[in-house]
Amino acid sequence: MKLTNYDIIIRPIITEKTMNQMALRQYTFLVHPDANKSMIKRAVEEIFGVKVESVKTMNYQGKRKRVGLSFGKKPDYKKAIVKLTEDSKAIEFFEGFGA
């Protein structure tokens, strides 16, 4: 199945750290684990109408959780830090995008 732009970019990750990185034109997103850098780059450019300079991604193992005797596992996830080019406009979250 082909991933749409909105399947790739799940939500922005907003923490103190990512807020500080925004000043450096780096925006952090939770992305689909199967998406690769070029897919993420295209998705961000299309959704926000910006120009992307580079994308760094990282995969995370979901945490193991225990409820009583049974073990479970939170889903794995992928994080992407997207750096915009200097002449690109900034991304404004909070406008139709869930925080």
Place this chain on the structure above:
Amino acid sequence: MNTKVERLENNVVKIEVTVPADKFKEALKKSYEKNASRFNVPGFRKGKAPMAIVERYYGEGVFYEDAINFIVEETYPKVVEENDIHPVDYPELDIIQIGKNVDFIYTAKVIVKPEVKLGQYKGLEATKISYMVTDEDVEAELNMLKEKNARIIVKEDGTIEKGDIAVIDFEGFIDGKPFEGGKAENYELVIGSLTFIPGFEDQLVGAKKGDTVDVNVTFPEDYHVESLKGKPALFKVTIKEIKTKEYPVVDDEFAKDVSEFETLEELKADIRKKLQEANEKRAKMELEDQLVGKVVNASEVDIPEVMINQEIDYMIKDMDYRLRYQGLNINQYLEMMGITMEDLRRDFKEVATNRVKTSLVLEAIAKAEGITATEEEIEKRAEEIAKRYGVKDIERMKKAIIESQRALIAEEIVNNKVIDLIVNESKIIIG
């Protein structure tokens, strides 16, 4: 900032204030800064979440309350001053419009000092009563001094006379049987003080130390113990000791001892002078009260209920304060008198109303006549008060007093001036 002031009836003023949107945004920001540490947003340490995030997470309304407070605190006193409104109570606030990007509009309804319809306050008539100091007054004063300087000595022999203190044991019998409350030991009875039922003390006159005297008395009809009313009784009284007061001889020597004067004549003259001054003061006070009362009666004021209630509150507080000197408090007092707080408030109401009215009338006259307190007068008065505290650094005390009680002092000065004006403009008949 835009304001609309509307005067409603019953001394209520409605103020509508429009605060521009950016001003309100500023207040929101201040509100955020004040409360930032309270908000807990995932991904952020406490107090580190940016305003936009907090707003997103908690809703825009979180900052409103404090923002409103900031705005009102800033604008309300200004509006009140600019429009010459004199509120007597806290305002009742209503928010008309609020939002992030719109002007903030609120209304405040507040009760203000009522308008005073002044009655006649010039050319009134009043009688000034002059009180004369008589020789008897001076004599009475001297006697009091004498009493104060008397010494109590024990009479070893001799008999009880009027004015002596007898230390007695007694037991009372009715129809040969002792009754409750009729017995005591080592009681110090001042003969002639009428502490006991009539006749009791008289019958002890002439007795000696160690004597046992039978005292036959009849309880009066209006005695406070029901079962004893009108009953004849026999008291067996043992005299254990007789004490007498030794009065100093009133002469020049005495004058020297009790005062800084050399002779009795000088002391008397001084007493006379002091009494004269006291009388003069009393006459002046009475005259002022009379005139002010007349002016107040002739004036019309629609006094708001809150002002009266405030005055009553103040009176009750004052009363409580005074009771505390006697080791009581207001609740104990109420219990003792068998009345409730509501009763007390009702009792105070008339006096409170009168006080409020008087102060309003005096204020109105001051305004009509353009009477104000000057800076020098305030300083002078503050200095007087400062001196009374008996501290070394009068200059500092004075500054502290001016700072904390400036309005109060100014009011006092103005009131005194107004009263002087009323008195000076009146026809005074010396009575």
